[in-house]
Amino acid sequence: MxxxxxxxxxxxxxxxxxxxxxxxxxxxxxxxxxxxxxxxxxxxxxxxxxxxxxxxxxxxxxxxxxxxxxxxxxxxVDELVLGIGGTPDTALAQAAGLACQDGVLVDAQMRSSVPGILAIGDCARFAAQGCGWAPAGSATLRLESVQNANDQAKTAAATLLADADQPSAVPPYAALPWFWSEQGAMRLQMAGLMPVAAQPDGTLAPLSTRHRRPGANDQSFSVFHYLGDRLVCAESVNAPMDHMMAKKLLEAGKHPSPAQLTDPAVALKTLV
The missing domain is CATH 3.50.50.60 (FAD/NAD(P)-binding domain)
Incomplete structure (x- = not known):
């Protein structure tokens, strides 16, 4: 922000x-x-x-x-904008008896530990075992984005409409996360999650190997993240078509080689 x-x-x-x-x-x-x-x-x-x-x-x-x-x-200082991130306020949820851990704990259908109560969005920490894009070892995740809240709302609505005796009829939440930020003339778009690890000095460093695809000019490019031979994340700057194709690749579970993705002569749509 x-x-x-x-x-x-x-x-x-x-x-x-x-x-x-x-x-x-x-x-x-x-x-x-x-x-x-x-x-x-x-x-x-x-x-x-x-x-x-x-x-x-x-x-x-x-x-x-x-x-x-x-x-x-x-x-x-004339005007001060303080952006310090967000921490879920779970006081009400805890008072209502809901299990919480850096957010309200929900299953893959957005159900909390209390029957009849669901949670979605920034405050929900959801079961991620069925998410093929989730970082290894991530049993639960909490995401802060509009897209995540909108997609979880669809799962929650399906859960509410499902027969109580057929909870498995609702597909588990597994929508690929994507994010964006517009900063002046610069548009950043991200698909998937960048795997990171805390360093001894408290900073975070990506675990992935990264490969850059040039764009139409020096203000346009994409960075593709790999774990081994698996594509796990893509970052794009002023390259909306790269972002769109990266989303499709990640949603389809396709993993073209870095050489293919970084070759500007290769149209990404041919790899989907």
Missing amino acids: GLEVAGTARALGKAVQVLESAPRLLQRSVSPELAAHVLATHQAAGTQVTLGAQVGPATVVAGRVTALQVNGQAVP
């Missing part, structure tokens, strides 16, 4: 500074290669980006934040 606001504000001619406490942008969401491109694009647009920022107390005058301590220096 912060980078989307930054891109829009800069396009309106505002002076913008982005403060990121992590050593790179979008650490949880995208590869280092894509993060580097996002950083360069924002900087080229005139946005000041501070990585590894240590933010201290704010100066408040008449109820307004007028300055912020950043790396020991006072930075003047």
Whole structure:
């Protein structure tokens, strides 16, 4: 959200500074290669980006934040946007007796531990064993995206309409996750989940091998992620057709070779 606001504000001619406490942008969401491109694009647009920022107390005058301590220096502030991520508030669910663990625990049909109560969307941690795209060892997952909430709503509706004595008649939730972000003139689209592992310093690093497909210009490309010979994720920048074809490949469980995917002479639709 912060980078989307930054891109829009800069396009309106505002002076913008982005403060990121992590050593790179979008650490949880995208590869280092894509993060580097996002950083360069924002900087080229005139946005000041501070990585590894240590933010201290704010100066408040008449109820307004007028300055912020950043790396020991006072930075003047006109408007402050604070994007700190989301944590599911499960207090009500727990009070109602629902099992929770970083979200409301649900099965593959979106049913909670209490009969008759379902949960979907950002707050739902769902059974992922039947999801072929899920990272290895992921018994449950919680996803924060509009697409995920919409697709889970379809499963939940089917569960509510199914006969109580035939719960298996509802196909388990297994929709491929995909995400997008529009930051100024830059459109990022992701399909699948990037496998990551925590490093000793607390940062996250992708476990996949990554292969880049050039786009129509230097502001357009895609990065395909592999685990062994399996395609597991695709990131695209200003390349909507790449994104669409990557989704189809992942949904179909097809795994073309990296050489095929990264050859601009090979139309991706021929691999689906």
